[in-house]
Amino acid sequence: MALHLNLLHEEILQQRQRQRDPLKIGVMVLIALGGVLFVYYMFNAYRTLEIKTKLSAVEREWAKVEPQVTAAQKRSAELTDIIKTTRVLDEYIENRFFWAPFLQKVSRCVAPNTQLTSIEGKVMDENKGISVSIEGVAAGREPRAAAEDLRQMLVEQLAQSYREVKIEFKGLEDLDTIVNVGGSNMAMAHYTLTVTFNPGAPTKTTAVQPPDRAPRR
Amino acid sequence: MSAVNFKKEQIKKISLSAMGFVFLLYVYFSFFLGPLNRSRNAMTAAMNDKQSKLNSSKDEMSKASTLEHQAKSATTRFAALKKLNSEGAPIAWFPPRIKVFFANEQIDKAVARLENSTPFKEAEMAGWMKYNWMIEIPQADYSALGKAMADLENAEPLLSITKVTIRALPEQGQFQTVDLVATNFIQKK
Numbered sequence: 001m002a003l004h005l006n007l008l009h010e011e012i013l014q015q016r017q018r019q020r021d022p023l024k025i026g027v028m029v030l031i032a033l034g035g036v037l038f039v040y041y042m043f044n045a046y047r048t049l050e051i052k053t054k055l056s057a058v059e060r061e062w063a064k065v066e067p068q069v070t071a072a073q074k075r076s077a078e079l080t081d082i083i084k085t086t087r088v089l090d091e092y093i094e095n096r097f098f099w100a101p102f103l104q105k106v107s108r109c110v111a112p113n114t115q116l117t118s119i120e121g122k123v124m125d126e127n128k129g130i131s132v133s134i135e136g137v138a139a140g141r142e143p144r145a146a147a148e149d150l151r152q153m154l155v156e157q158l159a160q161s162y163r164e165v166k167i168e169f170k171g172l173e174d175l176d177t178i179v180n181v182g183g184s185n186m187a188m189a190h191y192t193l194t195v196t197f198n199p200g201a202p203t204k205t206t207a208v209q210p211p212d213r214a215p216r217r
Numbered sequence: 218m219s220a221v222n223f224k225k226e227q228i229k230k231i232s233l234s235a236m237g238f239v240f241l242l243y244v245y246f247s248f249f250l251g252p253l254n255r256s257r258n259a260m261t262a263a264m265n266d267k268q269s270k271l272n273s274s275k276d277e278m279s280k281a282s283t284l285e286h287q288a289k290s291a292t293t294r295f296a297a298l299k300k301l302n303s304e305g306a307p308i309a310w311f312p313p314r315i316k317v318f319f320a321n322e323q324i325d326k327a328v329a330r331l332e333n334s335t336p337f338k339e340a341e342m343a344g345w346m347k348y349n350w351m352i353e354i355p356q357a358d359y360s361a362l363g364k365a366m367a368d369l370e371n372a373e374p375l376l377s378i379t380k381v382t383i384r385a386l387p388e389q390g391q392f393q394t395v396d397l398v399a400t401n402f403i404q405k406k
Contacts, residue, residue: 022227026234030241037245044250048257055264062267069274072281079281079288084341086291089298089375092402096377100367103381107359115385122380122398 097123097130097199101161106134109153113146113181114138121195129164132195139179143189147172151193162197170194301375302403307331307348311401315352318372322365328353332398347400349379354395356386362395375402 006012018024099121110116114136121132134154138146151167158165171192178185303310312329319327332349336342354362362383370378380398 023230051260055260058267065274072278076281079284082295083288083291086295088341093374098370099378100363103363117385119383
């Protein structure tokens with residue numbers, strides 16, 4: 001068996017101890033870890049820079065588009081308002097009640113022996129229809145029948161254009177006055193008619209049929 | 218004994234290294250990586266936000282152009298309706314206009330008085346007001362009145378007559394005195 005003599009035992013031991021110095025190893029590990037962390041940091045910084053570049057590009061594009069978008073949004077809102085307002089205005093315009101045709105129909109119903117002294121009509125709120133009060137005098141051998149003729153004529157005429165036509169006598173009184181119509185003296189009656197109807201066009205089911213009118217004078 | 222001392226020293230050094238390691242990690246995450254990540258996340262969020270705005274802006278602009286095309290008739294009609302009313306306070310221009318209108322229909326001395334003005338209930342009509350007018354005609358022939366009312370209703374689509382009172386004049390049965398209540402829709406100035 002060969003004999004080994006180690007004359008540098010102490011030096012080798014010291015060298016080994018220096019190599020195994022935990023502080024030195026720790027510093028080396030820290031440096032290595034620091035390097036890894038630095039690389040990781042750089043990687044993240046690169047990604048951040050990349051995102052920043054993209055963000056700048058998007059912001060530049062947005063800055064170009066934003067005034068147009070704001071104007072488009074404003075215009076859209078304006079147009080939407082205009083469309084809605086026009087629609088509501090059109091509804092109001094279409095739902096108006098036209099008095100001239102009504103007055104024309106009334107004038108067609110007035111016979112020579114009847115006279116209207118007052119017409120008061122109003123559009124009731126919330127599309128509840130039209131209410132009219134007609135006052136006048138009728139003359140004839142039977143003045144009440146003349147007034148009834150006027151009422152029936154009004155029903156007939158108004159039912160052609162309106163729905164739910166109701167015409168009732170609110171008052172009908174004989175007058176003491178005698179009037180000369182066509183050379184003959186006739187008695188007179190004062191009447192008040194209440195007319196209500198809906199201005200919509202009549203339907204077949206709701207239209208009031210013209211009554212049979214027999215001359216009752 | 219020297220081996221034990223050496224070990225203690227080693228332990229000290231290991232502890233020192235461990236503390237250094239913890240300190241390094243703390244500094245790294247708190248002062249370097251943390252702010253960087255926060256800044257990156259903020260930029261990513263801002264970019265996503267802008268990107269979504271950009272994407273929606275294209276839709277928005279195409280919608281606006283489609284709407285512009287669709288609303289052509291509505292805008293024309295709206296402009297025409299607006300033109301029906303004159304500029305300025307309604308009390309200044311409406312009564313003279315009514316007077317002239319009825320004078321042209323051979324009905325003199327028509328007087329229009331403002332009763333009141335009310336806002337609309339509908340949200341769409343926030344920019345408009347209802348003006349209620351009392352139109353008094355001291356003397357008119359029934360047929361001339363009917364024709365005038367027909368012309369008025371046709372010429373003024375924003376005006377609606379809500380109440381009519383016609384009374385025969387006691388002395389002249391062929392003439393009537395007339396009161397009209399009319400509502401006019403006028404845009405707020």
